[in-house]
Amino acid sequence: MIVYHASNVVVMHPDITYSRDALDFGKGFYVTALREQAVNYAEKFRFKSQPAILNVYELSDNWRQGHILRFESYDEAWLDFVMANRRRQPVDTYDAVKGGVANDKVFRTLDLYFTGDIPKETALQRLLYEKPNHQICLLDQTFIDSHLSFLKHEVL
Numbered sequence: 842m843i844v845y846h847a848s849n850v851v852v853m854h855p856d857i858t859y860s861r862d863a864l865d866f867g868k869g870f871y872v873t874a875l876r877e878q879a880v881n882y883a884e885k886f887r888f889k890s891q892p893a894i895l896n897v898y899e900l901s902d903n904w905r906q907g908h909i910l911r912f913e914s915y916d917e918a919w920l921d922f923v924m925a926n927r928r929r930q931p932v933d934t935y936d937a938v939k940g941g942v943a944n945d946k947v948f949r950t951l952d953l954y955f956t957g958d959i960p961k962e963t964a965l966q967r968l969l970y971e972k973p974n975h976q977i978c979l980l981d982q983t984f985i986d987s988h989l990s991f992l993k994h995e996v997l
Contacts, residue, residue, distance in 0.1 A: 842900045843992075844872035844977065845879035849891040851994045857982050865923045866938040866978035870985055872898065873942070873975050883997050893997040900977070904937065904988040907981075912940030915947060915968035917961070924955060936984040941973025 846852060855870040862868050873879050876895075883893040910933070912919040919940055925932050941947070947968065954964035979985045 842874055842902070844874050844898050844900045844989075845876055846870070846872045846896040846898065847879045847883035847886070848894050848896060849886040849889075851894055852896045853991045853994075855979070855985050855989060857980070857985065863927050863929055864978070865926060865942065866940070866976070867926045867932065867980055869937075869978040869980040870989075871976055871978050872900065872989075873977065875975050878942070878974055880997060887997075895995040895997055897992045897994065899990045899992055901988040901990075904984075907936035907984055907988070908934075910935045910938045910940075912938070912973070915941055915971050915973055917965055920951075920954070920961070920964060920968065923951065927955065934980075936979070936981045938978045938980065940976065941971075942976040947971055 846855070857869050860868045860870060864871070879895055883895055886893040910922070912922070922932060922938075924930075950959075950964050950967045953959045954961065959967075979989065
């Protein structure tokens with residue numbers, strides 16, 4: 842499967858030690874199979890007068906045989922997992938997590954929930970009708986090294 846990672850640099854050898862903490866699915870290397878989603882994300886670098894680079898990889902077909910957590914919707918399990926990661930609370934260990942990324946509308950709901958401005962039930966009701974887009978967070982360096990191969994990069 843072809844996957845994309847937007848950055849301000851070429852990332853030939855992803856290394857999760859450079860990843861940020863407290864992200865939706867934890868500290869890892871985030872990719873998407875949706876090129877347009879990655880290109881749109883890369884725009885944030887242009888707004889900061891930085892290069893916008895689209896890194897392109899091959900994710901091996903057998904990556905799915907790893908210890909993978911999958912979210913098919915923005916449900917309570919997704920919300921609890923994202924909240925735990927953003928608050929740096931312990932979560933189960935996985936090779937990768939696949940599920941929806943928080944777009945602008947979803948992010949506003951999460952922000953209201955995380956700050957305590959709306960209860961969990963209201964957040965879940967708001968998320969119920971949102972169609973998840975796509976992200977995969979590769980959480981284990983050995984797993985990355987075994988399943989992800991750099992193909993090329995594009996300057997956007």
